[in-house]
Amino acid sequence: MRILHAFVVVSALSTLACTGLLGEGEDTAVTGGDTGGSTGPEDGVHQTSSCADYLACLEEADPDEYDDVKGKYGESGSCWESTREKMQDCDAECETAYNDLIESEGSGVCDSPEDTGDTGGGGGGGCALDAGNYGSEWQVYEDSCAIEDYLPTNIVVECSGQNMTITMELLGIPLPCTSDGRDFTCEESGDFYVGIAGRASSDGTSADTSVQLDAGCYTLADVYLYKD
Numbered sequence: 001m002r003i004l005h006a007f008v009v010v011s012a013l014s015t016l017a018c019t020g021l022l023g024e025g026e027d028t029a030v031t032g033g034d035t036g037g038s039t040g041p042e043d044g045v046h047q048t049s050s051c052a053d054y055l056a057c058l059e060e061a062d063p064d065e066y067d068d069v070k071g072k073y074g075e076s077g078s079c080w081e082s083t084r085e086k087m088q089d090c091d092a093e094c095e096t097a098y099n100d101l102i103e104s105e106g107s108g109v110c111d112s113p114e115d116t117g118d119t120g121g122g123g124g125g126g127c128a129l130d131a132g133n134y135g136s137e138w139q140v141y142e143d144s145c146a147i148e149d150y151l152p153t154n155i156v157v158e159c160s161g162q163n164m165t166i167t168m169e170l171l172g173i174p175l176p177c178t179s180d181g182r183d184f185t186c187e188e189s190g191d192f193y194v195g196i197a198g199r200a201s202s203d204g205t206s207a208d209t210s211v212q213l214d215a216g217c218y219t220l221a222d223v224y225l226y227k228d
Contacts, residue, residue, distance in 0.1 A: 044139030045087045046224050047075045048208055049182075049201035051094035056202065057101060057110030084139060084222075091208075126162030128177075128184040128200040129207060130227060133157075137224040138211075145217035155225055166196055192216075198225070 051073040059066045072078050072090070079090035101109060134155040140148050153170040165174040166186045175196060177186035182202065187195035198209025205227040213219040 041081050042083050042139075044137050044222060044224065045080050045082070045084055046137065047073070047077065047080050048087065048091040048094065049199060049206055050091050050098065051077075051079065052206075053202045054094040054098040054101070057098060061101060061105055061109045126179075127157075127159035127164040128179045128182050128204065129157045129159070129164065129166075129225070130204045131157050131159040133228045134225045135228055137226075138221050139223070140219065140221040142218055142220040145213055145215070145219040147213070147219055168194075168196075196223075198223075 052075075055066060055070060055073055058069070070077065073094055077090075079086060134157060136152045136155050138148070138151045140151075147170065150170060153168050156167040156169070158165045158167070158174070162179070164177040164179060164184065164186070166177060167174045171194065173188060173194065175186035175188050175194060177184050177196075182200040182204075183198075184200065184207075185195070185197045187193070187197075189195075192215035193212065194215075195212045196209050198207040200207040207225045209223045209225060211219070211221045211223050
């Protein structure tokens with residue numbers, strides 16, 4: 001089965017190359033954002049799953065503190081109005097604050113997937129993400145495969161028991177996943193490598209991920225997945 005997967009992926013990449021999708025080895029660093037003086041956020045900046053989880057817990061545990069910080073960490077908060085660097089800083093702050101809240105108040109203070117045994121996904125209770133179609137927001141850092149002009153691409157998540165696969169419409173190859181709570185890694189390797197690694201939100205309907213494609217060319221990107 002792995003040999004078949006390898007053949008299909010290489011064939012798909014070859015087809016994409018014929019249409020101009022795959023580049024000729026040049027590196028194209030795409031950092032996003034607007035260099036024309038815009039005051040809006042950089043491309044790909046969004047509320048992270050860690051901050052969404054922290055606020056959901058804090059709203060139950062300490063409504064006053066929730067009111068104080070939702071203007072920063074909320075869906076339309078100041079954390080998501082500028083750069084990806086600030087987004088990452090806020091994400092780290094939320095993860096630390098969430099863990100501190102659980103440690104100080106106990107596991108019952110909010111619905112914590114790690115403490116209740118819930119993996120956070122809805123695909124039969126054993127997958128990090130719900131099954132279904134997902135939209136995607138890409139922040140591409142390296143792209144000698146030249147896929148940026150063909151983005152975003154639809155993502156399909158399938159879940160059977162505890163077996164999850166993720167398929168990028170761009171390639172059409174289901175990537176088998178392993179999960180540890182909300183953390184997951186999906187990959188296929190051989191003469192090529194395609195990998196997605198990320199962390200799902202507690203409700204299993206979104207995830208912050210990193211994507212790598214190494215098939216004679218190389219693409220590296222951060223990708224935000226959200227259920228349609």
